[in-house]
Amino acid sequence: MSGCVSARCCARPNLPGSARRLKRWPCSGAYTMSEAEREPPNGIRRRAVLNVAAHAALFLAAVALYTLTLNGDVQPADSGELQIAAVTLGIAHPPGYPLFTMLGWLLAQAPMGSPYARVSLLSVVASAITLVLVSLTVQRALAVKTGGQGSRKTGDANLTPSVCLQVSSPSGLLISPSRLIAGLLAALALGGSTTFWAQATTTNIRSLTALFTALMLYASARSDATGRASSLALFAAAFGLGVGHHISLVFAGAVLGAHVLYTTWRADRRGFWRATAGALAIFAATQLVWLYLPIRDAAGARFAPGNLTTLDGLLFHIFARGFAGDMLAWAAPEFLFDRLALLPTLLNFQFSAPVLVGMAFAALAMLWRRRVLGAVWLSACAAHLFITITYRAPQTVEYAMPCWVILSAVLGVGLGKLAERPAPLRSASQGRNTIETSLAFLRFRSRAALLRALARALLLAVIAFAGRDAAQRWPSFVYLGRDRSVRAAAEAVLQGAQPSSVILSQWHQVTPMWALQDIEGLRRDVRVEYVFPRGAQPYAETFAQQAAQRAQSQTVYVTSLFARELAGEGLQAMPLRDRPAWRVARRFDPPAESDGELFDGRIAVIGPAYLDGRIVEVGQSVMLDVGWRLHAAPQLGDSITVRILRRDGRLAANADLRLPADARAGDHAMQRVALGVPLDLSPGSYDILMGAYRLAEGGFVQYRDRRGAEFVSVATLIVAPASLPPATQHPLGSADGPTTQQPRLIGVDYDSGIAGQCRVWTHWRLGRSAAEVALGDAAGQPLATPRMLSAATATDRAQYLSLAFDIPPTREIRVLPFDLRLADACDSQRYVPFADQMALVGASVHGDAALKVDLHWLALRPLVNDYIISARVEGDGWYRAHDGVPALGALPTLKWIRGSRVMDRHPFELGDGLGALRVGVVVYDSATRLPLPLLDERYENGVSIVGP
Numbered sequence: 044m045s046g047c048v049s050a051r052c053c054a055r056p057n058l059p060g061s062a063r064r065l066k067r068w069p070c071s072g073a074y075t076m077s078e079a080e081r082e083p084p085n086g087i088r089r090r091a092v093l094n095v096a097a098h099a100a101l102f103l104a105a106v107a108l109y110t111l112t113l114n115g116d117v118q119p120a121d122s123g124e125l126q127i128a129a130v131t132l133g134i135a136h137p138p139g140y141p142l143f144t145m146l147g148w149l150l151a152q153a154p155m156g157s158p159y160a161r162v163s164l165l166s167v168v169a170s171a172i173t174l175v176l177v178s179l180t181v182q183r184a185l186a187v188k189t190g191g192q193g194s195r196k197t198g199d200a201n202l203t204p205s206v207c208l209q210v211s212s213p214s215g216l217l218i219s220p221s222r223l224i225a226g227l228l229a230a231l232a233l234g235g236s237t238t239f240w241a242q243a244t245t246t247n248i249r250s251l252t253a254l255f256t257a258l259m260l261y262a263s264a265r266s267d268a269t270g271r272a273s274s275l276a277l278f279a280a281a282f283g284l285g286v287g288h289h290i291s292l293v294f295a296g297a298v299l300g301a302h303v304l305y306t307t308w309r310a311d312r313r314g315f316w317r318a319t320a321g322a323l324a325i326f327a328a329t330q331l332v333w334l335y336l337p338i339r340d341a342a343g344a345r346f347a348p349g350n351l352t353t354l355d356g357l358l359f360h361i362f363a364r365g366f367a368g369d370m371l372a373w374a375a376p377e378f379l380f381d382r383l384a385l386l387p388t389l390l391n392f393q394f395s396a397p398v399l400v401g402m403a404f405a406a407l408a409m410l411w412r413r414r415v416l417g418a419v420w421l422s423a424c425a426a427h428l429f430i431t432i433t434y435r436a437p438q439t440v441e442y443a444m445p446c447w448v449i450l451s452a453v454l455g456v457g458l459g460k461l462a463e464r465p466a467p468l469r470s471a472s473q474g475r476n477t478i479e480t481s482l483a484f485l486r487f488r489s490r491a492a493l494l495r496a497l498a499r500a501l502l503l504a505v506i507a508f509a510g511r512d513a514a515q516r517w518p519s520f521v522y523l524g525r526d527r528s529v530r531a532a533a534e535a536v537l538q539g540a541q542p543s544s545v546i547l548s549q550w551h552q553v554t555p556m557w558a559l560q561d562i563e564g565l566r567r568d569v570r571v572e573y574v575f576p577r578g579a580q581p582y583a584e585t586f587a588q589q590a591a592q593r594a595q596s597q598t599v600y601v602t603s604l605f606a607r608e609l610a611g612e613g614l615q616a617m618p619l620r621d622r623p624a625w626r627v628a629r630r631f632d633p634p635a636e637s638d639g640e641l642f643d644g645r646i647a648v649i650g651p652a653y654l655d656g657r658i659v660e661v662g663q664s665v666m667l668d669v670g671w672r673l674h675a676a677p678q679l680g681d682s683i684t685v686r687i688l689r690r691d692g693r694l695a696a697n698a699d700l701r702l703p704a705d706a707r708a709g710d711h712a713m714q715r716v717a718l719g720v721p722l723d724l725s726p727g728s729y730d731i732l733m734g735a736y737r738l739a740e741g742g743f744v745q746y747r748d749r750r751g752a753e754f755v756s757v758a759t760l761i762v763a764p765a766s767l768p769p770a771t772q773h774p775l776g777s778a779d780g781p782t783t784q785q786p787r788l789i790g791v792d793y794d795s796g797i798a799g800q801c802r803v804w805t806h807w808r809l810g811r812s813a814a815e816v817a818l819g820d821a822a823g824q825p826l827a828t829p830r831m832l833s834a835a836t837a838t839d840r841a842q843y844l845s846l847a848f849d850i851p852p853t854r855e856i857r858v859l860p861f862d863l864r865l866a867d868a869c870d871s872q873r874y875v876p877f878a879d880q881m882a883l884v885g886a887s888v889h890g891d892a893a894l895k896v897d898l899h900w901l902a903l904r905p906l907v908n909d910y911i912i913s914a915r916v917e918g919d920g921w922y923r924a925h926d927g928v929p930a931l932g933a934l935p936t937l938k939w940i941r942g943s944r945v946m947d948r949h950p951f952e953l954g955d956g957l958g959a960l961r962v963g964v965v966v967y968d969s970a971t972r973l974p975l976p977l978l979d980e981r982y983e984n985g986v987s988i989v990g991p
């Protein structure tokens with residue numbers, strides 16, 4: 044029955060759910076019964092069952108998704124340390140993470156899989172629960188449609204004082220289809236986002252951080268809907284466990300907690316203080332988790348600092364006072380604006396543009412329809428994001444995990460609120476049977492129906508885009524789940540070390556070696572040491588000094604090559620053959636191969652014979668250990684070269700080493716270099732050639748060996764097509780599906796970095812047959828020399844190859860003979876590939892005295908190495924360099940997946956009047972310090988950008 048009831052007091056005995064508690068309803072107008080109130084009990088039960096089933100399916104689907112993409116092996120950096128701490132009940136770095144450690148230890152006892160996978164399963168389960176909580180939070184926040192905060196006089200939670208009393212649906216906690224869909228949308232957007240998925244499939248503490256954030260949000264929404272004291276108790280438990288896990292949750296938690304306290308007080312002033320006392324007791328109980336630290340410290344647990352049994356030592360560890368100087372370090376105005384400029388990059392890294400547009404509409408809708416709750420949630424997000432973005436530490440994108448949880452909940456609530464906008468309630472005046480009133484009412488209903496239809500269309504569109512984003516990220520996380528490069532590197536270094544030797548390493552490399560020693564018992568006769576930073580001293584100097592101290596009495600290996608600083612300590616570095624490490628000592632004996640082929644009768648070259656016959660893919664960076672030995676006095680400018688030539692004799696890849704100016708007869712050296720295999724190199728066998736030459740004015744003098752040859756072959760590489768499709772700015776076709784007879788063009792990119800020339804990169808899925816490819820203009824006239832695209836070398840799996848064409852800048856480019864029209868090239872577009880890892884796709888230089896260099900990167904594949912990006916500014920007689928983790932440390936390359944786009948800012952304080960500038964860009968590995976090869980031979984001397 045639907046209608047208006049006018050009375051001073053009306054009974055509502057037949058209302059389901061929470062509304063049954065309201066025996067008498069003070070009215071000053073009329074009430075319109077909602078559709079949910081008229082629903083029979085059987086329908087209510089069916090919806091309840093559907094909701095439970097939907098969330099059970101959500102949980103199981105999330106567990107399946109993250110388990111299928113789980114990296115269940117040893118992991119680097121913090122993840123490796125956390126694996127050790129969980130398996131051995133150790134003490135991790137501050138604040139110690141006792142809750143994670145104990146939960147991880149419990150899972151590690153399960154009789155299934157490796158211990159690494161069992162500990163990582165905690166992330167899977169925590170992430171799946173988080174998604175369920177986010178969906179339930181959205182539904183709970185949508186339950187109260189109007190008012191719902193209660194009367195200050197009566198304390199009744201579901202009363203809204205007004206001229207015409209409006210009561211939220213008494214079945215407000217029942218789930219309508221639109222609420223269920225809105226909740227699942229929030230879960231889909233969060234679960235498929237880049238960082239959340241990455242954390243769900245590795246060993247980390249962020250998944251629990253997200254879980255406790257979601258639980259606090261749920262308590263906030265529940266308190267806002269009902270005002271029950273139990274919501275305050277639930278929040279106290281979530282907040283206590285959250286700060287007991289990671290103290291950074293105190294900022295968002297303080298905002299949410301104030302809201303929960305207010306809504307509890309407003310709903311029931313008389314019981315508020317009792318509820319608050321109970322909540323404080325619950326919070327205090329959750330803090331008992333910290334007792335784990337002194338107990339395990341006293342037991343001498345792994346990584347125990349030894350001072351946690353004292354109050355000062357315990358508090359120092361819990362509050363991470365050693366990192367106190369990092370808090371708000373970037374809050375000063377000279378840093379803050381550069382940090383705030385990263386916000387679009389951080390958001391785009393998580394969510395695609397259509398999902399972000401949906402979030403913007405949702406935030407506005409929530410502030411409109413649920414003003415208080417929307418303001419509270421967005422304030423909590425802003426507070427945490429400000430603390431995160433001003434914190435001086437890398438991985439800002441992970442520290443901001445609570446923000447991604449909150450924004451996903453806002454997305455669901457805002458769009459859900461629009462999609463189920465309630466029909467207007469008829470007042471007493473509307474009940475008059477007049478034509479004007481009826482027509483106005485119909486017009487209002489029509490407009491409301493149109494708005495609801497548009498909102499539902501937006502809701503479905505965002506769901507479609509969120510699903511598409513998850514599908515596009517799936518291949519990257521499958522690849523990362525199967526990656527075993529961390530284990531391979533750690534095992535190789537440990538197995539290559541001599542007994543009783545010491546290995547010095549950075550944090551990223553040291554923890555997996557510790558894990559293999561502690562958990563698997565591998566090479567415990569070798570000591571692995573982490574080189575701690577020492578205050579303001581440059582880390583490279585600290586590393587070299589520690590190496591020099593250890594080298595006095597032990598055999599020393601290093602996994603990071605700070606060549607200049609090691610030389611300053613009088614140390615030489617010898618690469619450990621085919622392993623990511625170097626041995627350091629005062630002097631090494633000449634290698635056995637140093638009596639090989641002589642060039643100019645003086646210079647013997649030493650090549651990587653161990654690489655002979657190795658298979659590499661196009662785009663890969665190949666590490667070569669090459670060297671020289673002087674049999675006679677050197678000449679100024681003596682150098683050696685290693686290179687690969689194309690079939691037609693053109694240079695495909697090369698690296699040059701210049702002999703030291705103070706070298707003498709008998710000196711020798713080995714050095715590791717990186718050669719990049721071009722993206723367009725035809726599959727087949729290629730010789731690695733070595734030679735020697737001398738730099739001379741205006742050129743060089745090529746040396747010859749005793750047979751008169753300029754080069755000698757030292758090894759052979761087998762080049763194969765790429766097994767992963769390259770990321771592209773202009774996708775043209777699917778890279779999936781079976782191998783066809785003809786090749787398929789899957790994308791195109793343009794580089795206009797050289798004036799008067801446009802390089803067109805065409806990306807192909809190879810077919811069973813080879814094909815000749817050319818570029819033509821609109822009339823079909825060729826613009827560049829045709830090139831041969833090889834056939835796939837294996838038809839049972841996808842293979843990819845790129846072809847580059849240099850043409851004059853033009854429009855309406857066609858691919859011949861396929862008659863495919865390419866997207867028009869933009870004069871400012873860039874595409875400079877650095878190996879098969881990343882491509883520079885844009886650059887800008889702005890400012891004067893405070894110069895900003897903004898580099899825009901595209902990840903070509905999921906990255907498993909930590910790279911440093913160096914921007915180098917040169918002028919008339921001066922030089923500056925800014926090296927760092929991308930995006931001012933916010934987005935390490937280890938977090939990038941295929942297709943990730945990152946704006947990387949490099950600030951310079953140069954002063955005035957410096958004239959014309961030239962900006963160079965170099966990318967190098969943070970551990971090996973080896974540069975990432977450029978795969979564009981036009982930039983042999985480095986890619987550069989013209990400054991203002």
